[in-house]
Amino acid sequence: MFKRLFGFLFGENKAASASRAEIPANVEAGDLQGFVEFVVKSLVDHPEEMEIIPEQDGEHCALRIRCHKDDRGKIIGKRGKTITAIRALVSGAAGRQHKRVSVDVLD
Numbered sequence: 594m595f596k597r598l599f600g601f602l603f604g605e606n607k608a609a610s611a612s613r614a615e616i617p618a619n620v621e622a623g624d625l626q627g628f629v630e631f632v633v634k635s636l637v638d639h640p641e642e643m644e645i646i647p648e649q650d651g652e653h654c655a656l657r658i659r660c661h662k663d664d665r666g667k668i669i670g671k672r673g674k675t676i677t678a679i680r681a682l683v684s685g686a687a688g689r690q691h692k693r694v695s696v697d698v699l700d
Contacts (some may be wrong), residue, residue: 624686625654625656625683625686625687625694626645626647626656628682628683628686629645629656629658629679629683629696630643630645632679632682633645633658633660633668633679636664636667636668636675637660637661637664637667637668638661638663638664638667639660639661639663639664642660642661642664643658643659643660643661643664644658644659644660645657645658645659646658646659646699652692652693653692653693653694653695654687654692654693654694654695655694655695655696655697656683656694656695656696656697657697657698657699658696658697658698658699659699660698665698665700668698669698676696676698679696680695680696683696
């Protein structure tokens with residue numbers, strides 16, 4: 594999954610990516626949801642209470658994270674740095690798919 598989303602991080606050379614006409618069709622928003630779920634479950638103390646709620650609105654997709662109230666701070670991080678990093682990774686991977694995806698933490 595990670596190699597499909599971030600192929601350039603796994604040793605894919607520039608010649609291979611330049612010769613590729615477009616992103617493979619098997620990489621979809623579900624992969625991004627799985628990626629966010631993997632990262633967030635690794636951070637929280639109550640992974641069984643965490644869920645990702647996808648909301649589709651035309652070309653834009655929103656991934657809403659609902660979790661235990663004690664885990665919100667771990668997802669957001671000090672001064673919002675953790676959620677900013679998650680959003681940057683998801684945004685970069687979504688850009689490779691010519692999509693817009695946002696990530697939010699619900700109260």
